[in-house]
Amino acid sequence: MNHFTKITLNFLSIVLLVSLIAAPIYFATSFAKVAGVKNASKYLIVSQVDKFPNLTLSQTADLYKLTFSKIGESQAFLDILIINNPTTESQTYTINVSKGDAKIFFGHDIANRQSKISTPAGSSVPISLYSQGGTSDQFVEFSINY
């Protein structure tokens, strides 16, 4: 057996020995884990629509649709939804209205309607609806961008 073969075989046998010794320790570290549902969502919408008569919410993928019947010419529905930031970082959310004349905004100050807001990690912000003029039965479609 030449020297090179000897060295190679001895090296491989040491690798095998180290692997045999390390195997139970590696197994002990990897055998048990905690399973958890990984939430990859950047926001969570909590609906409070059931507290409001004549107001319904529907959703298709990322598009939300609010259908409502208002009593007067101007009506506000405050805190109909709550947007929560489930991540560990601050997120900036923007409401994009794609259809409808009603105003969707963050917070519940009609005089200061915000369509963009920065939300710290783990915190929540209400979403309100304001309609002025138009027919009594309306709808508004919107999405949340981040």
Add this chain to the structure above:
Amino acid sequence: MLSKSIIKLIDEAIIPAVVLIIGKMLGLFVASSLFHLSFTVKNAQIFWILPRVSFTTLSDYIKAENYSNLTMFMVAMLGTLYVIVRAHFFHESHITPKLHAKLVSLNLDRIVAPSYHIYHQAAIWLTFLWLTVIFLAISSFLKITYPQISIMAFIIAANFSWVFAMDIEREIEISKEI
């Protein structure tokens, strides 16, 4: 030619490695069934054949991990204890003639082993024992294993190493006399 020592060490390392893995698995499953911990098993996750267990909550995982680590350490400890007892009482170089004769009469003389065999076995078991202690210490540092288990493991491993060192010392004195 391959080193005889390395081949002997590989030969001696197989059973302890398997036994430690089985001890860990057994400890985890026994703890889970005793404490009614819910878990899911995914097959062929580790080394392409062994399963991985996932617990639903962190507290369940910590409880199961502690008991399974303790079981694994006890397996390593028992293996090392077996080798140390063999080195102390059934060592070919210094076994008492009376005991040797008794073992022969009981047809148990295969328990008596030469230094070459005992010291290779002891090297492997003590390596596994100390690696387990290091693993427990790191696990305690990461706030998974209870510190009491790591401290107890360290004390036991230190004592076993000291007893084994005494046997090596005796062996050196015997070979000097010869």
